[in-house]
Amino acid sequence: MENKISIEIPKGDLDAVKAALDQVQQLLAPFVVALTPDQRRSIPKMSDGTEPFVGKVVEYAKDSAQFLPPYVNREEFEKDWLAVTGLLPLLRICDQIRDTLSDTTMLAGSEAYVSALSYYNSVKQAAKVNVPDAKAIYEDLRKRFERRSRNGSTDDQL
Template identity: 75%
Template sequence: MENRISIEIPAADLAAVKAALQQVQTILAPYVIALTPEQRKTIPKMSDGTEPFVEKVMDYAESNSQFLPPFVDIAELQKDWSAISGLMPLLRTVDQIKDTLSDTAMMAGSEAYVGALSYYNSVKQAAKVNAPDAKAIYEDLRKRFERRSRNGNGPQSE
């Protein structure tokens, strides 16, 4: 079994990161919203390809406002553009952090789970040959692998 990750993050560092993230949440709280899954599906979305188009429209709307439809408030349009311009660099940074945190947690979790399965299989074999203490440990650990029977009449073992 290849050990691909071996880290020990000091509790003080984890606490500092947690505090910093809480501070970020607190600072952004008055400005951020939460969309429903339905809203996320139905609203038009800005992407990297759309961003230059919107930037050009902003320039034109300010310099050639005679073409601005009466239902479009230029001040609100400018606020939206300013918000997206400020938020996107933050979002990119947070995405990078999320990706590396997720990858690191996934790898550490995978290695911990593989090690735990190896221990479990060793205890299982030891219980089969009646090694002292193995049966009690095996009986406790095997609960993780019990499945419910299809007819719902109690557990079905591995």
Template identity: 45%
Template sequence: MDNKISIAIPDAVQKQVLTKLTELKGLLAPYLIALTPQQRQAILKMGDRSQPFVDKSLEYAQRNPNLLPSFLNLAEWKKDSAGRKQLTDMHYVLAELGSNVADTNMQCGSEAYNQALLFYNSVKLAAKNNVPDAKVIAEELGKRFNLRAAPQQPPVS
């Protein structure tokens, strides 16, 4: 068995990280919103290729105010554009951190689950050979794998 990771984050570090993440969440809370899945699907999305278009458009609009439609709020446009740049910088750092935490978590979970499966298989073998206590442990751990039969749907007439 190949053990690819062996970590033990000290409790003090875990507490400090969670405290700082909670502080960050609190600092950003007044500036962040949450979209519903429907809003996320319907909203106009700006990607990396659109950023230069938005930047150029804003530059032209600022230099040519006579071309701005009366319903367009230039000050809000500037705030939205600046806000996106700030949030993008934060997002990149958070995405890297989130990806690394997720990958490390996945590897730790995979190794722990694999070890549990090895133990469970060993206990099942011991139970078959009437080793004391093995049957009770195998039955208890085996509950994880007992699948309930899916309820039968009545046939459609």
């Protein structure tokens, strides 16, 4: 088994990162919203390709306001655009952080799970040959792999 990750993050560093993230969350709280899944599905979305288009339209709406429909509030349009251009760089940084945190956690978790399975299989074999103390450990750990069959009995799934 190849060990692809071996890190020890000092508790003080984790605490400092958590405090910084808490501060970011508090600073943004008055300005951010949470959409429901239905709202997320139903609204038109601006993508990377749409972003330059919207930026051009904002400029055109300033310089050639006669083409702006009366139902579009130019000040609110510009305010929305400024929010997008201010938040997108933050979102991109957060996406990068989230991706690397997710990948690191996934890899460390995978390695820990493989090690746990190796231990479990070892204790399972030891219990089969009546090695002292193995049966109690095995009985405790095997609960993770039990599944109820249709007749109500449990099966060891490993």
